Amino acid sequence: TANLGSDHIMQLLEEQPEATDSDLQEMLRPILRDHFQPALLSRFQTLIYRPLAADALRTIVEMKLAQVARRLNKHYGLQTTIEESLYDTLVAACLLPDTGARNIDSLLNQQILPVLSQQLLSRMSGQQRTTSLALGWDEEEGITLEFSE
Numbered sequence: 252t253a254n255l256g257s258d259h260i261m262q263l264l265e266e267q268p269e270a271t272d273s274d275l276q277e278m279l280r281p282i283l284r285d286h287f288q289p290a291l292l293s294r295f296q297t298l299i300y301r302p303l304a305a306d307a308l309r310t311i312v313e314m315k316l317a318q319v320a321r322r323l324n325k326h327y328g329l330q331t332t333i334e335e336s337l338y339d340t341l342v343a344a345c346l347l348p349d350t351g352a353r354n355i356d357s358l359l360n361q362q363i364l365p366v367l368s369q370q371l372l373s374r375m376s377g378q379q380r381t382t383s384l385a386l387g388w389d390e391e392e393g394i395t396l397e398f399s400e
Contacts, residue, residue, distance in 0.1 A: 256282045257349075261302060275299045303352055305342055312341045315355050316386070319364070323384065327371065334387035337394075366394050374398060 256279045263270055263278055276297060283292055303311075316338070320331035345354045367386075374381055385397040 255279075255286055260299065264301065272299055303345075305346060308342045308345045308352060308355075309338065311352050312338055312345070312355055315359060316341075319359070319367075327381070329381060330383040332383070332385045334385060334395075336388040337386050340388040363394050367396060370396050370398070 259278060259282060260275055263275065267274070276299065279297065279299070283295075283297065287295070316333050320333065323329040323331050341355060341358060344350075344358055345352050347354065350357070363386075371381075379398075380400050381398045383399045385395075385399075387395040387397070389395050
């Protein structure tokens with residue numbers, strides 16, 4: 252698997268959203284030829300992945316955050332609400348051409364879940380009763396957590 256030419260694909264699709272797979276294949280052919288030996292290239296099958304639209308990314312983000320909310324409910328009895336700010340931030344981060352939808356898991360695992368886990372453990376060790384949680388995003392603070400009893 253290689254992302255060779257992905258920047259060219261993105262640029263062409265911005266300029267010509269109606270471009271066909273054949274158009275994209277034709278555009279990629281010289282790039283692939285310059286990078287790979289002909290004998291190796293003849294063994295490859297070139298698959299073109301078009302970038303996901305924002306609404307598709309939004310659906311993926313909703314599914315991932317719903318999964319987190321279900322786990323919180325199952326294990327801790329927390330009713331979780333997710334603010335639009337968090338959805339919007341995650342979708343915007345996934346619109347970056349280099350990472351795409353893969354960035355959702357990275358952001359969850361590196362920025363959101365560690366903070367959430369730390370705060371939950373802190374509240375549990377302090378015997379603080381918590382029944383609900385609101386997850387959001389602030390441009391300056393990052394992930395925001397609002398616990399309620």
